Amino acid sequence: KRRILNREEVESMNPNDETCGDRKPLPMSQCALRSRNPIREIVDNLVIPTPPEDKPLILLSIGDPTKFGNLKTPQIFVDAICEAVRDFSSHGYTHSAGIPAARAAVAQRYSYGGSKLVEDDVIIASGCSGALEIAIKALASEGDNMLVPCPGFSLYQTLMESNNISAKPYNLLPDQNWEIDLKSLEDAINEKTRAIVINNPSNPCGSVFNKQHLLQILGVAERHNLPILADEIYGGIIFKGSKFWPIASLTNTVPVLSVGGIAKEFLVPGFRVGWILCYDNNRHDLSEVWKGALKLTQLIIGANTVVQPALKTILTPQPGSKDAKTLEAFHYETSKQLEKNANFVADTLVKVHGLKVIRPQGAMYSMIGIDTSVFDDSISDDVAFSQKLMDEEFVFVLPGQCFGMNNYFRLVLSPPIKKLEEACSRIAAFCEKHRL
Numbered sequence: 118k119r120r121i122l123n124r125e126e127v128e129s130m131n132p133n134d135e136t137c138g139d140r141k142p143l144p145m146s147q148c149a150l151r152s153r154n155p156i157r158e159i160v161d162n163l164v165i166p167t168p169p170e171d172k173p174l175i176l177l178s179i180g181d182p183t184k185f186g187n188l189k190t191p192q193i194f195v196d197a198i199c200e201a202v203r204d205f206s207s208h209g210y211t212h213s214a215g216i217p218a219a220r221a222a223v224a225q226r227y228s229y230g231g232s233k234l235v236e237d238d239v240i241i242a243s244g245c246s247g248a249l250e251i252a253i254k255a256l257a258s259e260g261d262n263m264l265v266p267c268p269g270f271s272l273y274q275t276l277m278e279s280n281n282i283s284a285k286p287y288n289l290l291p292d293q294n295w296e297i298d299l300k301s302l303e304d305a306i307n308e309k310t311r312a313i314v315i316n317n318p319s320n321p322c323g324s325v326f327n328k329q330h331l332l333q334i335l336g337v338a339e340r341h342n343l344p345i346l347a348d349e350i351y352g353g354i355i356f357k358g359s360k361f362w363p364i365a366s367l368t369n370t371v372p373v374l375s376v377g378g379i380a381k382e383f384l385v386p387g388f389r390v391g392w393i394l395c396y397d398n399n400r401h402d403l404s405e406v407w408k409g410a411l412k413l414t415q416l417i418i419g420a421n422t423v424v425q426p427a428l429k430t431i432l433t434p435q436p437g438s439k440d441a442k443t444l445e446a447f448h449y450e451t452s453k454q455l456e457k458n459a460n461f462v463a464d465t466l467v468k469v470h471g472l473k474v475i476r477p478q479g480a481m482y483s484m485i486g487i488d489t490s491v492f493d494d495s496i497s498d499d500v501a502f503s504q505k506l507m508d509e510e511f512v513f514v515l516p517g518q519c520f521g522m523n524n525y526f527r528l529v530l531s532p533p534i535k536k537l538e539e540a541c542s543r544i545a546a547f548c549e550k551h552r553l
């Protein structure tokens with residue numbers, strides 16, 4: 118029986134005592150119990166040491182490009198947001214799928230040849246995470262499954278399991294630039310499969326699929342009559358020699374929901390604005406799913422409205438205008454800086470005995486392989502490698518197991534090059550010290 122406690126009873130309670138006398142805490146809900154982030158389970162068990170003054174900790178673990186202050190969103194975006202806030206036009210509730218002008222701007226920017234979008238084909242969500250949650254819940258029900266990349270971004274699994282949808286992994290092949298093992302993809306499909314999730318460019322791999330490979334993936338989807346849920350949030354960060362093909366631009370027959378957002382491309386993960394794009398090629402395969410997605414936007418009555426009016430400025434500047442040139446220069450500079458960092462890390466670590474480098478083609482990460490057979494017993498796997506590297510050299514990288522892949526580690530490429538130089542030299546010294 119619950120009753121209201123009096124003041125003395127409350128004051129005598131020890132907040133550290135879980136039972137608070139004879140009262141048991143209320144149980145956690147099943148949905149909350151199922152909501153687990155595999156990264157946290159690994160990272161929370163890593164011990165972060167206190168570094169000496171002359172060797173500060175270098176954090177290469179968090180995919181937040183604003184962390185180091187070297188990469189900044191363009192001023193025209195900041196100005197457009199400030200203007201929208203000052204004119205009071207976007208302070209109220211809006212359509213739960215987003216401000217019409219913002220949806221229209223996103224639709225215009227992500228329309229391709231035969232795959233045209235209109236405002237109604239766009240949902241503005243609370244970050245790409247919010248977009249993924251809506252898309253997953255609209256496509257699958259309890260007991261269904263979706264196919265997810267391994268190694269892959271762990272949020273897919275977290276969102277699915279929280280909703281009693283299982284995440285079935287398919288393999289990526291490190292020796293083929295992290296392309297999908299198509300056999301493993303096809304083998305994972307069963308009668309409960311509701312979609313194939315792809316992430317291109319990839320977190321954690323930094324890979325960018327070529328056109329031919331995307332057509333092969335579409336072939337699998339077509340054969341099994343499955344839609345594709347494409348996470349293309351890194352589509353704007355591509356290095357020289359690679360080209361990003363939005364998967365929806367390559368098909369007239371496979372239905373595609375593409376999710377993305379401004380977090381990475383515009384260096385503003387805290388702004389929490391993302392989107393879902395529905396490419397249904399007028400075949401209405403996704404008509405019911407899309408109605409469901411729109412219903413799901415009502416759960417939180419839409420995303421933050423402060424940033425939405427400014428999307429037009431950054432996504433659809435007048436071709437040839439000053440804004441268009443500023444944005445072009447911004448994109449060029451950001452990708453160039455990340456590419457320079459990626460190449461520096463690859464060129465440096467490729468010389469380190471025991472490490473395997475696969476040169477990134479885009480995004481902001483590199484997955485480096487660890488050959489444990491050339492290291493002493495203390496480096497038994499990627500988790501031990503990451504913990505020891507932190508203990509001895511104060512460099513924090515994420516073990517591959519956080520992404521479902523043993524004996525790799527992921528590092529972020531967004532810090533200033535000086536930090537990466539220091540980090541790589543510490544990693545090289547660490548590997549040399551533990552070499553057999």
Ligand SMILES: Cc1ncc(COP(=O)(O)O)c(C=O)c1O
Pocket residue numbers: 180243244245246247270316319320348350378379380386389390391
């Ligand atoms: C592949 C991928 N998808 C989605 C997200 C989530 O993006 P947002 O911050 O917009 O929720 C991230 C963030 O790291 C990501 O790496």
